[in-house]
Amino acid sequence: MKQDLFLALKEIVITMRHRIFHTMDVMNALNTQNPILYNHISNQYGIGGAGNGNHYTAVSFVAQQLSRLAREGAILKIGYQPSPEGFGSPVIMYWSRIDEIDYPDVLQNPELYPEGAKQTVVVNHYERNTAARQACLQHYGLNCSVCNFNFEEKYGEHGQGFIHVHHIHPIAEQSEEYNVDPVRDLRPVCPNCHSMLHRGKDILSIEELRKLLK
Structure with a gap:
């Protein structure tokens, strides 16, 4: 039973x-x-x-x-x-x-071309370990590691428990399965900062993005 x-x-x-x-x-x-x-x-x-x-x-x-x-x-x-x-x-x-918008790697295929208003892309989805996410949040809490934003403080109960988790060493760069250390490899970040970390050719570090805050 x-x-x-x-x-x-x-x-x-x-x-x-x-x-x-x-x-x-x-x-x-x-x-x-x-x-x-x-x-x-x-x-x-x-x-x-x-x-x-x-x-x-x-x-x-x-x-x-x-x-x-x-x-x-x-x-x-x-x-x-x-x-x-x-x-x-x-x-x-x-x-x-645990509702987290994933950030899969979008790979542009140079042999495929836009057709009309649509563009063909190939998406690699990498498995996320939810137990590692939970351990990360238990250690660091629910504030963004970059800007310190807290969804519950801003939105009340509606925002309770919500935050993204950023992989400091992107999964896409790993050639095979590897063991994630939730404290060493993961950080809680808000969606805005998560997007900014991944924007551009090279992924920024938490410290680099903090320096860009105004």
Whole structure:
């Protein structure tokens, strides 16, 4: 049952309507998308509420599996909020989808020519390790390493958990698979600074771009 729940949650978190969600949102989605599994864990552990008398409720059980997803880099663990009085679980955990606009390398093919208003390009997509992204953000936080911009401070809850992660050594320059050190090789950057780092023939360093700030 635990593995079935884990796989079901893995599908659910991808389709969550809001970037930031809490465990009860996932419970409600599970009830809609997989009521048999929802009823099974609810009957076994209790859904919580006054009189449940057990802190290890179905909500806690689901949160445990969401923590596993966070460890694998599928989502981010944001924080906690005390549960309503009388609820079985002492806290409700908040989570965030990992939504990052990727920067694939666009390779112009000199043997292909524009046709009308369209241009033919070849795009190489390089795999991003979401666990490395999470470890980077846990170390550096969510402020841009160049301009110090923070999306939550500017946009409130709507911006919570959002930031790009920049590879100091571009993946495209690696000839084969390599191990990423989240602290040494990655930095959180806002989309504007991320674009400026990659603009031009040579990718700028974080320090070089900082010097260009006015």
